[in-house]
Amino acid sequence: MRKSKWMMLLVLSMVLSLFLAACGGGDKKPADQGAGDDTKKDPEVTQEEQVLNIIDSAEIPTMDSIQGTDAVAFQVMSEVFEGLYRLGENGQPVEGIAESHTVSEDGLVYTFKLRDAVWSNDTPVTAKDFVYAWQKAVDPASASQYAFIMGDIKNANKINAGEITDLNQLGVVAEDDKTLVVTLERPTPYFLSLTTFATFLPQNEEFRTAQGENYGLEVENLIYNGPFTLTEWKHEEGWVYTKNEKYWDKDTVKLDTINVKVVKDPATAVSLYETGQIDRVGLSAEYVDKYSADPNYRTYGEPTLFYLKLNQKNEALANLDIRKALNLAIDKEGLADVILNNGSKAAYYAVPAEFVTHPETGEDFRAKYGDFNKTDKEKAAEHWKKGLETLGKDALSIGYLTGDTETAKKIDEYIKNQLETTLPGLTVELQQVPFKQRLELDDAMDYDIQNAGWGPDYQDAMTFSDLWLTDGGHNKMAYSNPEYDKLVNDAKTTLAGEPVKRFEALQEAERILLEEDAALVPLYQRGSAQLWQPYVKNVYVNSFGPDYSYKWAYIEGKAK
Template sequence: MKKKFSLLLVLLLAVSTFLAACGGDKKTDGKKEGAAGGSDTKDEQVLNLAESSEIPSMDSALATDAVSFNVMNQVYEGLYRLGENDDAELGMAAEEPEVSEDGKKYTFKLRDAKWSNGDPVTAQDFVYGWQRVLNPDTAAEYAYIMSDIKNASKVNEGKAKPEELGIKALDEKTLEIELETEVPYFKALLSFATFYPQNQKFIEEQGDKYGLEANTSVYNGPFTLSDWKHEQSFKLSKNKDYWDADTVKLEEVNFNIVKDTTTAVNLYETNKIDRVGLSAEFVDKYKNDENFKTRGEASVFFLRLNQDSKNSEILKNENARKAFDSAYDKQGMVDVLLNNGSVPAYYLVPKDFVTGPDGKEYRETAGEAFGGFDVEKAKDYWAKAKKETGIDNVELELLNYDSESSAKIGEYFKEQLESNLDGLTVKIKAQPFKQKLDLESKGDYDFSFAGWGPDYPDPMTFLDMFVTDGSHNQMGYSNPEFDKLIEQAKTELSSDPEARWQAMVDAEKILFDDQAISPIYQRGVSYLERPYVKNVLDHSFGADYSYKWASIEN
């Protein structure tokens, strides 16, 4: 995310498009007209939204992106789910667990809950789901997020049997989890999609079709995915068998896939969707509208600089990477192209995200002076890179999303870099979301416009992406000292919060001393939302939204 994103970083969607979405053509009785047009009242418990991408996967063992995690958060449930203020609230866990004195063993009692096919949700569903994530044959990119579980890394590397993983079903409703080290944010981590249970019998019946259609998935969350027209729309329907169904007010959440903001705004103005994200030109148009809202997020966008690409000679050169980072105006980008509350990023771990053991916000401790726009410095770095590599002219391919807002950002990069770095030609390759993720995973690109949202409330959710051969590294970066600090922060320093925090600060500095990536901006969102839409929860990590508590209230 979540981030990852994710969660997801997880890896996120591009730019200013608001990651909530659109749907059916339900009629409403208009009584009061808002400044943007459309009705400010509604009679049904139906939320209509617009999503900017197809769902890449509904298999929680394989998903890596914000869109998938957002949908799965509505239709699946782990031991916990995120509630208001991102608090971890009981999900499939019936009560808070028994925790050993050393903080390494958790024993959970599960509530009586059902899958949408009528099967009970059991402790064995968690054992199977987690073992499946870590099975090397699954090739789950997010397997590393389970590294805190005892023997998880050994199982994932094929050096231990799945039964040796630190998770056991003591009986049908009792689950025991053992950790390698104490994890202060463990309950929040358990809300993340990779830790969901999975129904073994159903998955084996579906085979290769599992998670590819609405009817080849099985659900245990507040909603079910009741309809999925690929690349067009999808629908969530209230899950009548959900253990807390009485809390769920919405009967439907409809999403239409809309890739350009103009179309989405038109849908909002004609009463076909209830919430819409705004790009720069629409922010100016609607900023005085009574339904206009803006907020900051913990998602950071950056350029991946692929040192394993076909043009690796130039991209492996540190001066070349520093030239790229210095050659474009981040402030101008957020002011003109985004205009939505986003701010320039001179860091990886975002501002206003987490607080350290000293009570200070992370960025206050770590600082943020990692690069910046300086044309003369960029030219100097570029001249040194040319001399060191013997390359005078080079064409680099910029991998990009295919959304309207991303296209503008891609053209901005092309103009700035070509203008300020003599001999550089940038060719833009725009791809649908799922295909872009696939090309990044394969390392089939030169540099890429990418983003990451946090999966859990700790700087590590950003930093461990870039360890050598990490599944989300995807760009051939390697620094042994960086790897060592990340490993220490995950293991031997876990009982020394101050030293652990400093190790992460030092690791981030190494990342930018090497100019492994070029940070661009920390995302903000500006949007219009009908006043009858209540209690859609926006999360700072994990899935972007929760609709469990949402409702339509006039």
């Protein structure tokens, strides 16, 4: 998700502080199945205390859905807010505030009928709440980094670029309180899944305006229309979800409380699980072998990528040979298999494997070009020497922005060692900061190299490809290539109705990004090793958007 992910960012995965965007899942099962019970139980029969205890590795950066950019915020927003649709079982969109929808024959006009629903302050949720929030998201004055995800809506890009100043020209209209009409620029097959994403959430204008600059800063500065509300938020310590008794589908929600603690140290997290204080834990490499035979152990593959962003505002990183050297210098297999040891695999690409397939042949996106910039330390040293000669230097010191969890520190010490031992004269200066601060530094482009990640916002290669458009909201590394821009923009516009050409244009764009420009350094496609208590049932794990869905979860079979 940087959704513009991204970046993506995985609740309970102990590498979350590396995530810049996004969200991620994969071929994951609901918790009740993953624990070894493939038969879903009837949640109506259990009378047990419905309390789930979990951890996250970072503070919530924002609760303003217009400003959200990361996995932590998106996860929380998905539980306490609700849009037209939400992600249900197997990552499929299910009705949320929308009771139903119709689509015009040309695929351009979606008409949503809204159900009777209220905010937690008893104010009705209306079509105007969606119009207000969506207009605010594309308004240049909001500076939303995710405004681009609205780009399929008529005039969204022109408004965001300042070419149209009248927000009412956005293709979204409240015909009445219960009817929302959305007009698109072009047919968008994945539009319904887009409506599950945080930037498409509604906001109540009257409440938000009344809160002013305090909106979203504390629980009392928010109103909720989702399955849960935030009843406690201790910054940097944790938060508490409580069942929303005013939610339109409250009878489906079985959990009364979800307690979330912020824990950055894997050893502390495992200890909390072993002592029964939390119900799920992500395992860092040193714990995988110990627990791999545990009946409650699971590994997941995910369409979430981690990579080094190379800020070309830095003179050295603007040099192609320097970038190629950095790409070739790191043993990514060792990173995935030894340092992570959790089902992650080395990545040599910018669109993940086993995520999307060719619309005609069914081949994976990776089939055409495969891997780019495979590790070659000798070639890395050659490019490094050439780059230094061009720069007129014999040594370089480069800053490396990263997270502050224990797992992040191990990963980045490994990368620092790989780079410094392969590239003579290089000094890598680690800057390990809290997740929220790293997002701020990324937004300001105040870094040289940054360890970042992205999980998909929707199931299409575009969710990764448009990250690197010139001046894109999540580019933030001064990368620009007109040919790349044209391919990606054509895939958004003129090729929208030609799925084969569109798919192949995005494959070619990726080749330019990595083979020709070495614009970033892919590291690994994330896997996750976790322990789940078997009494946690029906938690849906998503392949895009928020990592988990708790609306349908419940507790059953917990020892007294």
